[in-house]
Amino acid sequence: MSDPDVELPESIEIAWGLRERPGKGPRRSLTLDQVVTAGIRIAEADGLAAVSMSRVAGELGVATMSLYRYVSAKNDLLDLMADAAYGEPPAVRGPDEGWRSALARWAEANVTAVRRHPWSRHVPVGGPPMGPNQVRWMEHGLAALRGTGLRGTERLSAILLISGYARNWATLTADIAEAATRAGLSPEQVGVRYWQQLTRLTRHGPYPEIRDLLAEGVADDDEEEFDAEWRFGLDRVLDGIEVLVRARSTG
Amino acid sequence: MSDPDVELPESIEIAWGLRERPGKGPRRSLTLDQVVTAGIRIAEADGLAAVSMSRVAGELGVATMSLYRYVSAKNDLLDLMADAAYGEPPAVRGPDEGWRSALARWAEANVTAVRRHPWSRHVPVGGPPMGPNQVRWMEHGLAALRGTGLRGTERLSAILLISGYARNWATLTADIAEAATRAGLSPEQVGVRYWQQLTRLTRHGPYPEIRDLLAEGVADDDEEEFDAEWRFGLDRVLDGIEVLVRARSTG
DNA sequence: CAGTACAGCGTATGACATACGCAGAAGATG
DNA sequence: CATCTTCTGCGTATGTCATACGCTGTACTG
The missing domain is CATH 1.10.357.10 (Tetracycline Repressor, domain 2)
Known part of the structure; x- marks a missing residue:
């Protein structure tokens, strides 16, 4: 009932700050937060598809592979970005x-x-x-x-x-x-276009409900x-x- | 109000069978349905990530680029697969x-x-x-x-x-x-593990509601x-x- | 000062989507 | 029957990507 140390995914532990800083080797040149923020900046500017490891690294002035000292895979980074987005x-x-x-x-x-x-x-x-x-x-x-x-x-x-x-x-x-x-176009125009498209698609065929809907003038x-x-x-x-x-x- | 020919995305027109068969050139060696079905077969077996254009083509015994005579992009294929999945x-x-x-x-x-x-x-x-x-x-x-x-x-x-x-x-x-x-594990065990994980994460910090929830014994x-x-x-x-x-x- | 574990990262690998253009097939046209 | 048109399958090439591996130098420990 009160297991003190349940297994936790690595990225989650890091995100919650449960990872000890080792203190040994060289100082880290970045923080996890900087990595996540850079990812978000790119996503904001050019969409999620533009978020590649190399681009994030470029944004931060480090080599691509350096990022893997902060996240264990790209998916981790995306998860952290999503959490930050909340x-x-x-x-x-x-x-x-x-x-x-x-x-x-x-x-x-x-x-x-x-x-x-x-x-x-x-x-x-x-x-x-x-x-x-x-x-x-x-x-x-x-x-x-x-x-x-x-x-x-x-x-x-x-x-x-x-x-x-x-x-x-x-x-x-x-x-x-x-x-x-x-x-x-404006979002409203896209909405209207959608209903027009649906009108065309359901013109022939058994779609009485949708046709009623369209006849009622449902356009946003x-x-x-x-x-x-x-x-x-x-x-x-x-x-x-x-x-x-x-x-x-x-x- | 009754525009007879609204613009429609290509893949949608094809899926609804609104594309004329040209009749000219060589006969097609596949149908769109075969392509979609092959994609689904792969997704079913190895997950969506395993669905690559080359693998779908391989499954059908054609070259990768042949598929682009049937769908205009991979996303089209995925959309059609999703629709078929309904x-x-x-x-x-x-x-x-x-x-x-x-x-x-x-x-x-x-x-x-x-x-x-x-x-x-x-x-x-x-x-x-x-x-x-x-x-x-x-x-x-x-x-x-x-x-x-x-x-x-x-x-x-x-x-x-x-x-x-x-x-x-x-x-x-x-x-x-x-x-x-x-x-x-069993799904139930995964559910239980989740609540244990949440217990650990919220042990310290301002999470009265979640702790109440856990104390109530919410485990699935x-x-x-x-x-x-x-x-x-x-x-x-x-x-x-x-x-x-x-x-x-x-x- | 010796030992050690870790940081940054250069290089290499293998997968992938897809642009481009060609050769040959099958109807259309004269 | 001959030529033309249009479309098919597809070989090749390009550029992008995630990431495995291992080396070098660093900073703290004992």
Whole structure:
């Protein structure tokens, strides 16, 4: 139950500062932080695909292979970059704030975090959150649900659900924004084009629902529409949680 | 409003069978389907990373560059593979089935689809669904919400929310299952190990919520726990939709 | 001062996506 | 039947990338 020294992936240990500094050999000329920051700078400027070990090294004025004294593989670097991209979680729920408001803030902050670092959505994830920032986000998300009567697994599932939704939404809108930039259009125009494309594809064939949808005029013609859609989904999730919270506090 | 010939990405047109066969030159020695199927076979056997153009070509007994007569870039191939991985959507909602049951089936089917082709979760997505199978899934998802009084954008947001949750969940569990295989453990053991790791990381520092969680004994000690967690989130979402559906039918 | 473990990094390897252009095939056209 | 057009398969070449290996010099330890 309280194993003091569970095995931990190397990059995670380093990120949490659990690695002893050896003190022997020559002084290191860089910090891990500098490496990660350089990677982020490149991703910010030219996208995640531009982040190569040699380019990161170039940015720092060292040889490519030197980086491997700081990370054990490129994937480690990407994981650390992604964790850094999360940044600070939003302010923890205050004593006077309701769980619903706090959770909504937390959800919005998730979206904002991805929007601030659009490249981060392309970092391949593998496994549950263990980076320092990710864990802190988890902490704050759980705090929003304190006192609701939800069990541990339930609180956890709830924030997993919400962060997943937020990341999905942020990813979708970022993809659209990127396609817009590529095509020299506005995001709204890309949205409209998508519906036109879907209209053409479903013109012939058994797509009654989609045709109804299109006939209803679903086109996202302005930014507020986009935002309304996000909030719609968020409200559904929060409503669903509220149903349970109420049931618990009544029972 | 009814532009008859909207621009469509090349690979999408091909996938929908909207490309004319030229009829001129030599006969093609392959079909697009064979190429995609070969890619899937490799991904199934050795993971998505093993899918290289040269390996796919080898599998088909042609030269690497021949593939580019069928897809314009590797990404096209991956997109087509991902669309194929969706496969058939679940049976459309029948006349006697409630929206909630139909939507739950649709959600489960999303999970199953990813589980059947775990590699598909690593295919980089770019943009809203346009593949033939994806669109058919969309059609069936919307059909589940027919007659609920929800507006078009609302129905759409709802299924986006659910499919996102399902894919996230499937991804997380697949990641765990894969880590388990790599480590020669059971998925349950990997879950337990994760909580131990988190215990160690949060032992010192401001993590009251996580420590509460761990003290409560949150460890996923069997498969039913896993499944209960999935259903918890799904029920929250469905409850949230139900709140709205009821409000609409009352108003 | 001797020993030792580690830092930086030059070099080499093997995989990969894909641009380019050619030779030959099969219809289209006269 | 002859010529032309267009497309196919694909050989070759290019440039990029991650990373294994091992050497050299460094700074702390005893």
